[in-house]
Each structure stands twice: as structure tokens, then as C-alpha cells.
Amino acid sequence: MAPSQSPPTIRAGMVGLGMIFEETYWPFFQQALDEPLYTRKTGPVEVELTAMASRTGSRASAYLRQRAEQGRPAPLNCTGPSAMSALLGSGVDVVCIATPDDRHFDLARLALLAGKHVLIEKPSVLRLDQLDELTRLAGEKNVLARVVYHKLGDPDHKKLRTHVHDDVLRHVNNGYCSLLEPKSISGQQFAEWITGRNPGTYVAVHYIKLIDFTFSLASMPWKLKQITATGQRGLVGPALGPTWDSVQMQMTYAYPDGREAAFDIHTSWVTPDNFPGYVEQEVQFRFDNGVWNAHQRKRGVEVTVEDRSPGELKYTPNHHYNGKFLEPWNERSQRGYGVEIIERFFSEVAQVEFGGPADQRADRLEAIRATDYADVGGDRNTVAAVQALEAILARHAAGQPGCVVRVNDPAGGLVLLAPGVATPEVLYPGCV
Numbered sequence: 001m002a003p004s005q006s007p008p009t010i011r012a013g014m015v016g017l018g019m020i021f022e023e024t025y026w027p028f029f030q031q032a033l034d035e036p037l038y039t040r041k042t043g044p045v046e047v048e049l050t051a052m053a054s055r056t057g058s059r060a061s062a063y064l065r066q067r068a069e070q071g072r073p074a075p076l077n078c079t080g081p082s083a084m085s086a087l088l089g090s091g092v093d094v095v096c097i098a099t100p101d102d103r104h105f106d107l108a109r110l111a112l113l114a115g116k117h118v119l120i121e122k123p124s125v126l127r128l129d130q131l132d133e134l135t136r137l138a139g140e141k142n143v144l145a146r147v148v149y150h151k152l153g154d155p156d157h158k159k160l161r162t163h164v165h166d167d168v169l170r171h172v173n174n175g176y177c178s179l180l181e182p183k184s185i186s187g188q189q190f191a192e193w194i195t196g197r198n199p200g201t202y203v204a205v206h207y208i209k210l211i212d213f214t215f216s217l218a219s220m221p222w223k224l225k226q227i228t229a230t231g232q233r234g235l236v237g238p239a240l241g242p243t244w245d246s247v248q249m250q251m252t253y254a255y256p257d258g259r260e261a262a263f264d265i266h267t268s269w270v271t272p273d274n275f276p277g278y279v280e281q282e283v284q285f286r287f288d289n290g291v292w293n294a295h296q297r298k299r300g301v302e303v304t305v306e307d308r309s310p311g312e313l314k315y316t317p318n319h320h321y322n323g324k325f326l327e328p329w330n331e332r333s334q335r336g337y338g339v340e341i342i343e344r345f346f347s348e349v350a351q352v353e354f355g356g357p358a359d360q361r362a363d364r365l366e367a368i369r370a371t372d373y374a375d376v377g378g379d380r381n382t383v384a385a386v387q388a389l390e391a392i393l394a395r396h397a398a399g400q401p402g403c404v405v406r407v408n409d410p411a412g413g414l415v416l417l418a419p420g421v422a423t424p425e426v427l428y429p430g431c432v
Contacts, residue, residue: 007036007044008354010346013051013092013116014075015084015107016099017059019189020121023322024150025096026063027334028342033072037343037350045350051076051090053083088114094349096342097121100193101201105130108145112137117144117352119345123205123386124379128414128428131383134376142365144352146345146374151206152213153337153344155320156294160285161214169292172215173259175285177207178266182278186236186245186269194236199267200229200247200389205382207265207283208251212381213373215253215261222261224381224432225254227388227405230396235270242397245270249389276302276315345374384414384432391416391427407432 014025032047052060057079067074078086084107087095095111097104098121105125111118112134124147125131138145151157163169181203186194215222229249237243246268253261271280281296297316305313317323322336348368355364372378388405395403395418402419405427409415414427 007046009046009048010094010349011048011050011092012094012096013053013087013090014049015053015087015095015097017052017054018098020098024338024342025098027339037347041355042350045354047346049075050092051078051087053078053087055079084110092116102126108134109137112141112143112145115141115143117349119146119148121148123201123383124376125383126390127387128380128383128432131376131379138376144349144368145376147376147379148341149206149209149374150338150341151210152373153341157210160292161217164214165217169287169290171288172261173286173288174261175211175263175283177283178280179203179206180271180280181269182271182273182275184273194243196242198231198244198247198393199269200249201386204249204265204267205386208385209382211263222253222255224251224384224407226252226407227385229389229392230401231393244393251385274310278310278314278316380432387427388414
């Protein structure tokens with residue numbers, strides 16, 4: 001970590017400078033210039049964006065100009081094939097990864113091998129063997145490896161978990177989640193990497209994690225049992241190609257008493273750009289003693305400004321996730337659970353490194369890892385569902401729809417069964 005100084009500093013490296021960086025990381029790093037992190041145990045801790053890595057550096061240039069205009073220190077702009085090596089060699093303590101999901105593993109592995117704390121945007125990785133490797137390396141190098149699931153910080157989702165924890169809502173039976181994004185996401189913002197990808201892996205993971213994390217609190221423990229999926233093609237890519245417009249998946253959990261809970265998760269990135277919700281999100285969960293419904297548009301604000309909506313100003317903005325505000329005391333701020341979840345990670349790093357005597361660092365590290373809402377070690381069911389989904393869709397695109405993946409089957413941890421095929425395919429041999 002940073003040499004002893006007053007106050008201590010966490011030096012951060014950022015890999016990937018797309019929409020997520022703009023909406024969450026950059027606001028956090030900008031605010032950290034003025035306000036250090038602080039707890040009684042750590043005292044003030046500075047966070048410095050030391051280096052940024054991307055393929056071309058064009059996005060980074062805009063952020064560097066902004067820093068220059070503000071008279072603020074500029075991070076190193078690392079580009080091209082050697083960008084990651086340059087970033088790791090710049091003296092960073094932490095590496096944040098917000099690239100397309102199929103690039104997460106290689107980048108996170110390099111950062112962990114270098115002994116850096118790591119924060120990865122969801123999904124952490126696409127396969128359980130990759131997760132095993134990151135978990136092993138984080139333990140070997142005695143650093144944190146965390147995953148961003150910012151929707152766990154949504155006030156509505158936190159209240160849902162509180163009711164489950166307090167036994168107000170008892171024994172979930174089934175549920176439905178939907179997250180629909182506009183065509184501009186797949187056709188413009190993500191067009192460079194979207195070939196062969198699907199919106200389920202990209203955003204269903206929010207709800208996979210929400211379900212797995214929230215309802216595992218129940219007094220009657222359950223286990224992930226089965227994943228099925230289907231989807232539609234023809235808008236983003238060819239009708240018979242590997243690129244998906246929308247995906248519908250179902251996860252089934254089994255309780256010890258033989259009852260089951262099934263959850264349907266629908267995702268799309270071909271909703272019309274002028275749809276009022278822009279990003280349309282809703283959930284419904286049904287319990288033995290109640291029903292929980294949540295809908296982003298119905299809880300929020302509606303606004304229309306001539307010549308500025310729905311492009312610059314959305315009809316139904318989600319100010320809980322991220323919003324720019326003029327505070328009552330006339331300071332400008334940008335906050336919301338999308339930014340807060342990033343701040344929480346850096347607070348956890350500060351706790352590990354500066355929260356007490358050096359000879360107690362290992363204890364602090366294990367205490368943070370035990371908060372498995374974000375630790376890679378607690379991400380097994382989510383990654384299992386992602387790996388199953390990807391395998392099912394790949395078989396579908398190859399002309400074999402209707403596959404099912406069973407979890408912790410006698411044949412293996414993830415076992416794919418295809419219609420009319422006697423021999424199952426073992427996707428992951430170990431226990432999930």
C-alpha cells in the first residue's frame with residue numbers, strides 16, 4: 001500500500017471507461033478529491049485515481065481535460081496492448097474493472113497476481129472455474145476481490161431484505177423480475193462488444209444476486225437446483241446467430257422439505273428508445289404470507305423538458321441510483337446507491353489497510369470477506385446461473401433449444417441435459 005503519510009492514500013487504477021465509469025466511478029473519484037473517506041478506526045483516508053486503462057484512450061482524454069480545467073491532478077492514461085501492464089506498474093493499490101464481462105477474468109487475474117485489491121463490475125466472471133481461480137488468488141495474495149452489485153443498495157431492495165431477515169415476509173414461493181433496456185444500449189453504447197452476447201448475462205445477474213442473497217436469510221435454507229432459458233434473436237444480430245435481443249430464464253431452488261421456489265427473470269436491450277421508462281425495472285415476489293411488488297417508474301418522478309427529453313433528461317429518472325443535486329446548502333453533489341456501493345468498497349479497503357495495527361490486518365481482511373454481499377467467495381450461485389445460461393443459449397443458437405442445467409447433480413456441479421441426448425454434458429465437475 002501507500003507509504004506512511006498523513007493522511008494515508010489509496011491509489012486506484014481504473015480499467016474500462018464506459019457508461020458505468022461515467023455514472024458511478026468518476027463521480028466517486030471526483031468527490032474523493034475534496035472529501036477523504038473517514039471512520040473512527042481509520043481516520044481520514046485519501047482516494048486518488050492514479051491511472052486509467054483503455055484500448056484507445058479517447059474517453060480518458062475527455063476526463064483528463066476536465067481535470068485540467070479544474071486544476072486537479074491528472075491520472076496516467078494507459079492505452080493499447082500494454083495498458084494493463086502500465087497501470088499495474090504505476091503504483092496503484094486497487095484495480096477497478098468495468099470492461100465488457102467476457103474480459104473480466106483475465107484482467108482481474110493479472111491484478112490479483114500483482115497483489116492488488118480488486119473490484120469487478122457484475123458479473124464477476126462467466127464460469128465457476130474462473131471464480132475458483134480468483135478466489136484462490138485473493139486468498140494467496142491476502143487482498144480483497146469484490147464484485148459490484150449496486151442494486152443490493154437500492155432502498156427498496158434493502159427494505160425487502162430487512163422484511164425477510166425480520167421474518168415479516170416468510171418463505172418465498174416464486175417471483176418475477178424484468179429489466180428492459182432501450183435499443184441505444186445494444187445498438188450504440190455496447191455495439192463494439194455485443195456480438196455473441198446476451199442481455200441476460202449483462203443484467204439478469206442483478207436479480208440473480210438479489211434473489212440468492214436476500215432469500216438465503218430465510219430460516220429454512222434452500223439450494224439452487226435448476227436453470228432453464230430461452231430467448232429471441234433477429235434485431236441486434238441475425239435471427240439464427242449467437243447474439244440475443246432478449247432472454248427469459250428461470251431459476252429453481254429446492255427447500256429441505258421438498259417444496260420449490262421458481263423465479264422468472266426477463267431481460268431485453270431492444271426496447272424502443274422513447275419508451276417512458278427508458279430502463280424498465282420491476283419485481284414481484286410471492287411469500288406464504290404476503291406479496292412484494294416494486295416498480296421503478298411507479299415509485300419515482302415523471303418529467304418532460306422540451307428538446308431535452310427523453311435523451312438528455314429521462315421521462316422517469318431513477319434518482320435513487322444516481323442523481324446530480326444542488327443541496328439545500330448550495331453545494332453540488334452526485335450521489336445514489338450506484339455511487340455509494342463504490343464508496344463502500346474503498347471504505348472496506350481502508351478498513352483492511354488502515355483500520356488498526358498491522359499485525360491484525362489478517363483479521364480485518366477476513367472480517368470484510370465475511371460480508372459476502374460483494375465477495376467473490378459468495379458469488380458461486382450467481383456465476384453458476386450465468387454459466388448455465390450461457391451454455392443453454394449457446395446450445396440453442398447451435399440448433400438445440402430446450403436444454404436444462406441441473407445444479408449439484410450426481411454427475412457434477414453443473415450438468416447440462418439436452419432433449420434427445422442420452423449423455424449429459426458436465427459444465428463444472430465440482431460442487432457449486
